[in-house]
Amino acid sequence: xxxxxxxxxxxxxxxxxxxxxxxxxxxxxxxxxxxxxxxxxxxxxxxxxxxxxxxxxxxxxxxxxxxxxxxxxxxxxxxxxxxxxxxxxxxxxxxxxxxxxxxxxxxxxxxxxxxxxxxxxxxxxxxxxxxxxxxxxxxxxxxxxxxxxxxxxxxxxxxxxxxxxxxxxxxxxxxxxxxxxxxxxxxxxxxxxxxxxxxxxxxxxxxxxxxxxxxxxxxxxxxxxxxxxxxxxxxx
Numbered sequence: 001x002x003x004x005x006x007x008x009x010x011x012x013x014x015x016x017x018x019x020x021x022x023x024x025x026x027x028x029x030x031x032x033x034x035x036x037x038x039x040x041x042x043x044x045x046x047x048x049x050x051x052x053x054x055x056x057x058x059x060x061x062x063x064x065x066x067x068x069x070x071x072x073x074x075x076x077x078x079x080x081x082x083x084x085x086x087x088x089x090x091x092x093x094x095x096x097x098x099x100x101x102x103x104x105x106x107x108x109x110x111x112x113x114x115x116x117x118x119x120x121x122x123x124x125x126x127x128x129x130x131x132x133x134x135x136x137x138x139x140x141x142x143x144x145x146x147x148x149x150x151x152x153x154x155x156x157x158x159x160x161x162x163x164x165x166x167x168x169x170x171x172x173x174x175x176x177x178x179x180x181x182x183x184x185x186x187x188x189x190x191x192x193x194x195x196x197x198x199x200x201x202x203x204x205x206x207x208x209x210x211x212x213x214x215x216x217x218x219x220x221x222x223x224x225x226x227x228x229x230x231x232x233x234x235x236x
Contacts, residue, residue: 056167056218061099062106107213107221114207114224117162121204121226135204136191139228142199147181147192147234154178154233155192160226167218167225176232185210192231200230 039045063069078084087095121127121135128136147153156176158169170176181189187205195201205225207213215221 059165060106060215060217060220061102062109062220063102103221107215109222110220111207111213111222114162114222117224118204118206121224130190132186132190132209133206134187134190134209136194137202137204138199139202140198140200140230142196142231144197144199144231145234146196147194147231149181149189149193150236151193151234152178152180152236153192153231156230156232158228161219162224162226178233187225188227188229192229192234195229195231197231197234200228203227203229 037048039048058064063072075084118133118135122129124135124137126137130136154176156170158166158171160166166172181192184192185205187203187209190209191201191203203226205227207222207224210223210225211219211221213221215223219225
């Protein structure tokens with residue numbers, strides 16, 4: 001996982017007018033499960049993709065309660081029907097501040113839940129907890145070269161939030177990631193040198209070794225992250 005810039009509020013403002021568009025997917029039976037539905041055309045696929053991106057914004061705001069989602073859906077429906085009331089500039093600013101405040105509170109709650117999650121992961125069989133709090137669990141022992149902190153590595157990976165939500169993967173990006181270890185998050189900089197080429201490991205990152213209380217557009221602030229990483233190559 002490469003370094004991403006600190007979570008910024010500007011992209012959230014950009015999505016404010018369209019966040020409600022996701023609700024139909026969130027509340028639809030077709031939206032559950034790991035597999036995407038069968039798409040009849042490109043438009044359906046792109047709109048579905050857009051919906052998953054908007055879901056990340058809802059997650060950052062902490063909008064998961066069904067009653068809250070119903071109000072979001074009502075706002076969307078009224079807007080589409082041309083029935084939504086006009087909002088003043090002051091009210092629009094108030095909405096932005098309200099959502100940003102929720103994001104901050106969601107981050108505090110997420111960090112507390114991450115503490116419990118990390119304790120549970122540390123109790124898994126063969127889990128190794130380092131001084132930094134990183135949790136390393138070997139899945140397949142590598143037989144190739146040992147990675148070093150200054151290595152350029154090639155990895156296949158899947159990154160998940162503590163609830164199992166996949167926020168990134170090399171498959172989604174079109175293939176394995178090739179990068180110097182100096183260009184990735186601290187968690188990877190520490191864990192990947194524990195691996196040998198051909199090895200696979202589960203790496204659980206405390207928030208402080210990932211994106212801390214900043215988060216990203218797809219990772220809520222305060223999140224503990226779990227990566228399954230396969231080291232395909234390592235060298236200078």
